[in-house]
Amino acid sequence: MQALATDLELLQTVLYSGAFGLVLLGLYAMASHRHLVRILLGLTLLEGGANLFLVAVGFRADAVAPIVTPGAQALPMVDPVPQALILTAIVIGVGVLALGLALTVRVFEVHGTLDVRALAQRLTQAGEATPEEPSPAPPVSVTRDAS
Amino acid sequence: MSSRTFASLVFTLGLGLILASVMQGLPLGGAPMQVGQAIVAQAPEAVGTANIVTSVVLAYRGLDTLGELTILFAAATAGGLVLSGRRPSHATQSQAGFILRTGAGLLFPFLLALGAYIILHGHLTPGGGFQGGAIIAAAFFVPLLSRPESPFNEAVASVIEGAAGAMFIVIGLLSLTNGGSFLEPLLGTGELGELFSAGSLPLLYVAVGLKVGAELAGLLVHLGGLGEAG
Amino acid sequence: MIWIALISAAVMLGAAIAVITLRDFYSALAASTVVSLALSVLFVVLRAPDVALAEAAVGAGVSGVLFALTLRRLGAKGAAEDE
Numbered sequence: 001m002q003a004l005a006t007d008l009e010l011l012q013t014v015l016y017s018g019a020f021g022l023v024l025l026g027l028y029a030m031a032s033h034r035h036l037v038r039i040l041l042g043l044t045l046l047e048g049g050a051n052l053f054l055v056a057v058g059f060r061a062d063a064v065a066p067i068v069t070p071g072a073q074a075l076p077m078v079d080p081v082p083q084a085l086i087l088t089a090i091v092i093g094v095g096v097l098a099l100g101l102a103l104t105v106r107v108f109e110v111h112g113t114l115d116v117r118a119l120a121q122r123l124t125q126a127g128e129a130t131p132e133e134p135s136p137a138p139p140v141s142v143t144r145d146a147s
Numbered sequence: 148m149s150s151r152t153f154a155s156l157v158f159t160l161g162l163g164l165i166l167a168s169v170m171q172g173l174p175l176g177g178a179p180m181q182v183g184q185a186i187v188a189q190a191p192e193a194v195g196t197a198n199i200v201t202s203v204v205l206a207y208r209g210l211d212t213l214g215e216l217t218i219l220f221a222a223a224t225a226g227g228l229v230l231s232g233r234r235p236s237h238a239t240q241s242q243a244g245f246i247l248r249t250g251a252g253l254l255f256p257f258l259l260a261l262g263a264y265i266i267l268h269g270h271l272t273p274g275g276g277f278q279g280g281a282i283i284a285a286a287f288f289v290p291l292l293s294r295p296e297s298p299f300n301e302a303v304a305s306v307i308e309g310a311a312g313a314m315f316i317v318i319g320l321l322s323l324t325n326g327g328s329f330l331e332p333l334l335g336t337g338e339l340g341e342l343f344s345a346g347s348l349p350l351l352y353v354a355v356g357l358k359v360g361a362e363l364a365g366l367l368v369h370l371g372g373l374g375e376a377g
Numbered sequence: 378m379i380w381i382a383l384i385s386a387a388v389m390l391g392a393a394i395a396v397i398t399l400r401d402f403y404s405a406l407a408a409s410t411v412v413s414l415a416l417s418v419l420f421v422v423l424r425a426p427d428v429a430l431a432e433a434a435v436g437a438g439v440s441g442v443l444f445a446l447t448l449r450r451l452g453a454k455g456a457a458e459d460e
Contacts, residue, residue: 012175018386020166024159025393032155061176065424066199078424079183084203088215090431095222098366101447102226108455200427273426281434371446
C-alpha cells in the first residue's frame with residue numbers, strides 16, 4: 001500500500017471503506033441467507049453503513065461539532081443537515097426493525113418455519129389451490145396449516 | 148457454492164466496484180455545504196438553540212420530524228396489532244436472580260433522570276427527544292424484565308403516547324393560528340445557552356421524547372410477551 | 378484521532394463479518410451490538426455527537442433487546458438454521 005499523502009486521505013479511506021463494507025456485507029447477508037432473522041440482521045448492517053456514509057459526507061477537516069459553545073466563536077462547523085436527517089433515519093430504522101420482528105414472530109406462529117424458500121413454496125401452493133383459477137392439471141391437495 | 152451464494156457474491160462485488168468509483172468523486176470534506184453554512188450562520192440568532200442539529204430537526208425540518216413520528220406510530224401500532232394474539236404460554240416468567248432484581252430497581256431512577264435530562268437539554272447539548280425517549284423506554288423495560296409479575300400499564304402508555312403526539316401537532320397548529328406557518332417556532336428565542344430558551348422547541352422535544360419513550364416501551368412489552376395477559 | 382477511527386472501523390468490519398458467519402443467533406446479535414457501538418465511536422470521530430448518542434441508545438440498546446426478545450419467543454426450533 002503506497003503511503004497516503006495526508007491524514008485526511010487516510011481518514012477518507014477508512015471511513016468510506018467502513019461504510020461501503022457494511023453496506024456490502026448487509027446486502028450479501030440479505031441476499032444469500034435464508035433465515036428471516038438473519039435477513040433482518042443484514043438489514044440492520046445495511047442501514048448502519050448507509051448512515052455512516054451520509055454523515056461522513058458532511059464532514060469538514062479541522063471543524064468542530066455543530067454546537068455553539070459560548071466564548072468560542074467563529075470556528076468552522078461540520079454540516080448539521082445530514083446529521084439531523086440521519087437522526088431521523090436511525091429511529092425509523094429501529095421502527096421498521098420492530099415491525100419486521102413482530103411479523104417474523106407471527107409468521108413463525110402460523111407457518112412453523114422461518115426459511116424464506118419454504119415459505120415461498122407454501123405461499124405459492126396456497127395461491128395455486130384457490131378455486132377461481134382454471135387449471136388443466138388435476139387439483140393438488142395441499143395440507144393447510146390449521147392456525 | 149450454491150448458485151444463490153454465487154449470484155449474491157457477484158452482485159455484491161459489482162456493487163462494491165460502483166461504490167468505489169463513487170468514493171473517487173467525493174473527497175472527504177469537499178462536499179459543498181451551502182445550506183449547511185447558511186443554517187450554521189443564522190440558527191443561533193434566528194432560532195436560539197445552542198445545538199444547531201436541534202434547530203434543523205425541529206425548526207428548519209420540522210415536517211420531517213412529524214413524518215418520522217407518524218412512521219414510528221404506524222410501526223408500533225402495526226406491531227401491536229400483529230402480536231395481539233395469544234401470549235406465549237410457556238413460562239417466560241422465571242424468577243430473576245437477586246442481583247438482577249436489585250440492580251434493576253436501582254437502575255430505574257437513574258435511567259429515568261438521565262433520559263429526562265437528555266430530553267430537556269436537547270437544545271443546549273447533544274441529545275434531544277429521540278435519544279432521551281429510547282433511554283426512558285429502557286428505564287421502564289429493565290425492571291419489567293427482572294420482575295415479570297408487576298404488569299406494565301399499557302393503557303397509561305398508550306394514553307401518554309397519544310397525548311404527546313397530539314401536543315406536538317397542537318403546538319404546530321398554534322403557530323399556524325398566530326399567522327406564521329405550521330411548526331414555526333413560537334415564544335421568541337430567549338438567551339442563547341439558557342435552559343428556557345429557543346421558544347417552543349424544548350416543548351416540542353418533550354412531546355417527542357414522551358411519545359418515543361411510550362411507543363418503544365409498549366413495543367418491547369408486546370414483543371416480549373410480558374404485561375397483562377389477554 | 379486517526380488511530381481511533383482505524384481501530385473502530387476494523388472492529389466494526391470484523392464484527393459485521395461475524396454477524397454473517399456465526400451460526401448461533403445470540404452470538405450474531407451480540408456482534409451486531411458491537412457493530413452499533415463501533416459505529417457510534419466513528420460518529421464521534423466525525424464530529425456528530427447527536428448521531429452518536431442516537432446510534433448508541435437506539436441501535437445498540439433497543440435494537441439488540443428487540444432481537445433478543447424475538448429469539449426468546451421463537452424458541453429453540455425457530456432459531457435453528459439449516460443450510
